[in-house]
Amino acid sequence: MIKIEKLKRADITNAYKFIQKNLMDFPLSPKHSRVHWAERFNPKYVADDLFWSEDYACVVAKSDGKIVGLVNGYLDSGIVWFSWLLIDKKFRRKGLGSQLTLATEQIYKKKGYHKAVAETLPNNTRSNKLLKKIGYVIEAKLRKHYAKQDYFQWAKWL
Numbered sequence: 001m002i003k004i005e006k007l008k009r010a011d012i013t014n015a016y017k018f019i020q021k022n023l024m025d026f027p028l029s030p031k032h033s034r035v036h037w038a039e040r041f042n043p044k045y046v047a048d049d050l051f052w053s054e055d056y057a058c059v060v061a062k063s064d065g066k067i068v069g070l071v072n073g074y075l076d077s078g079i080v081w082f083s084w085l086l087i088d089k090k091f092r093r094k095g096l097g098s099q100l101t102l103a104t105e106q107i108y109k110k111k112g113y114h115k116a117v118a119e120t121l122p123n124n125t126r127s128n129k130l131l132k133k134i135g136y137v138i139e140a141k142l143r144k145h146y147a148k149q150d151y152f153q154w155a156k157w158l
C-alpha cells in the first residue's frame, strides 16, 4: 500500500539512498544540478535551516515504509514551486508521479496556496505529458535558463 506524507527527519537516510539510486543516472538535467540536489539530502546537511523551514516542501510516497517517490519544492507568496519529482524506476508508469503531485497540491491548497508551478526541459517528454495530463499548462518558455538550457514553465491554479 502506498502512503503519501511530508518528509520527516527520520526519513532522511532513506531519502538520500532513494535519490542516489534514482536521480544520479537521470540524463536530462545537468550533472552538477543532480549532484547538488542529491547532496542536499545527505544526512550530514539535515540541520540546514532552509531544508527544515516552513518554506520548504518535500513530500514522499512510501511502499511498506520504503520511499518510492519524492517531490521537492518551495513555497513562496501563495505559490508551490516544484523543483523536481522522482519516482523509483520499479514504480514508474503506475500513476504514482501523478498521484504524488496531486496529493502535494492538496496539502498546500488546504494551507491557502493558490498556484503550482513546475519547470521542465522541453525534451523531458514523460514529465511534460504527466503535467499536461493533471491540468498544468505552459505559461512561459524560458530561454537559456538553468545551465543555459531552455525550459518550459508549467502552471496550474489550485
Ligand SMILES: CC(C)(COP(=O)(O)OP(=O)(O)OC[C@H]1O[C@@H](n2cnc3c(N)ncnc32)[C@H](O)[C@@H]1OP(=O)(O)O)[C@@H](O)C(=O)NCCC(=O)NCCS
Pocket: 026, 083, 084, 085, 086, 087, 088, 091, 092, 093, 094, 095, 096, 097, 098, 099, 120, 124, 125, 126, 127, 129, 130, 131, 133
Ligand atoms: C517523470 C516521472 C516522475 C513520471 O512518473 P510516473 O509515476 O511514471 O508517472 P505516471 O505513471 O503518473 O504517468 C502519468 C502520465 O505521464 C506520461 N508518462 C509517464 N511516463 C512516461 C513515459 N516513460 N513515456 C511517455 N509518457 C510517460 C503519460 O502520459 C502518463 O499517463 P499514462 O500512463 O496514462 O499514459 C518518472 O518517469 C521519473 O521519475 N523520471 C525521472 C525524473 C524526472 O524526469 N522528473 C521530472 C522532472 S524534474
